[in-house]
Amino acid sequence: MELRVLRYFQAVVADLNISRAAERLHVSQPTISRQLKDLETELGVTLFDRHGRHLQLTDSGEYFAHQVTQILALTDKTLSNIHTTQAVRGTVVIGCAESRNFLNVAQTIRTLQRQHPQIQVSLVSTNADEIRAHLKTGTFDFGVVMDPTDKSEFDFLKLPGESRWGLLVPRSSALATRDHLTLADLENQNLILSQQRGIREQLRDWYGESTPKFNVVATYNLLYNASLLVSAGVGYALCIDGIINTNQSDLVFIPLTPRLTTGTSLVWHKDQHFSPAAAAFLKQLAADNQQPLTS
Template sequence: MELRVLRYFQAVVTELNISRAAERLHVSQPTISRQLKDLEEELGVALFTRNGRNIQLTSNGEYFANQANQILALADKTVDNLHREQEVTGSFVIGCAESRSFLTLAQAVQKLQTRFPKIKVNLISTNADEIRTHLKSGNFDFGVVMEPADKGEFNFMHLPGESRWGLLMPRNAPLAQNDHVQLSDLQGQKIIVSRQRGVLDLLKEWYGESTPQFDVVATYNLLYNASLLVTAGVGYALCVDGIINTNQSDLIFVPLTPRRTTGTSLVWYKGQRLSPAADAFLKQLTTDLKPSNSTE
């Protein structure tokens, strides 16, 4: 299976039309059609259903399209990092949980690009479980994860600052009149929680019960989308502060009491060799932070 064929496949997936894909790639239509047929025979599955000039992905095709995109992205990143001059160039990828602690990394990126203006950083917002998967596959160089997080397979560096747990709710909600929310106030409420592994266990630990008396009605991996559920009246979102700007909005963040906080860590896979660009970023961040923050 050649990268060239995967790029043909990727173009057809984007256009859902072989003629337009051929024009985009500046190759003949029969060439793409033949390569797609050979690809399906090699894989032993149908990737498309064809209806005249229009085509649609099969379920196998949708899965393969996602894998092909990851393969091509990794290949492009690898070539980008290899084709560097004596000056450090190239790119690196950070998978990010939503956290205001990311400002520390943003400041390190600014200093790095001042020194090496040809370095590019790619940010992908996701949760800790997805970050763990993509770090192992090599699609991400680094991840920013909120605690609690399993870091057994990773090198990590604690980032400064903490975020406070609380509830995001409409300003007209009964609990919105309180300065703080107690865990007992969650009883009987509809709660929207992060899908990150360990969050529900953490909440049960706070409660001191294996079955807290609240109703989890939805989960999220990006808090912005969860905030829209809150606005729509689906429930209250359990989250950390500093992510959603509630100024001049219909929402308000009310912190939990007793005070509950969480930290943030930068993680990278122990078995992965960092590219020059990624290594330069890590050195810059290490310089910015205290050496005792790093555990390898």
């Protein structure tokens, strides 16, 4: 199975049309058709349902397309990182949870690129579960995750600062006039919760009981879309401060009391072999924070 054939397959998946894929790749249509047939024969599965010129991925094709995306992303990152001279160059891929503590990482990136201008950084906004999966496959070098999260499989560096938990509510809500909210105020409310693993367990710990009395009406992995649900009146979003700018908006962030906070960590897979660019980034971040690397 050649990388060239996987790129043909990826192009056809993007267009679901062999003619357009061939034109974009500057390859003849019969060449791509023959390569796809050979690929299906090699794999022993049908990747596309064919209805005339219309193509549709089979279930096996959907799975294979996902895997090919991961394989080619890892290949491209690897090639970028090994084609080095004496200067440090390459791409550092960081999966990021939403947190204003990411500013600390951003400042390190600024310093790093001044020292090594040929280093590029690719940021992917996602949640802790996706970060964990991509770190395992090697498509991410690092992840920025919010606690609580299971870090047993990772080495990590604790980032400075904490974010406070609270409720994102419409300005029209009766709660919007409050300076703070207690956990009791969340009972019998329609809540929108983060999908991150451990959030519900964290709520149970806060409440000190196994069945808090509130109604989960939706979940989110990134807060912006959740804020639109709040604006639409679907429910109130339990979140951390500093992510959504509520100035001149129809939303208000109200902190919880007693004060409930969460920290942020940079994580990477144990025994990971870093590219020169990734190693330079980690060394700079540790120096900026004057913190030891932790297992």
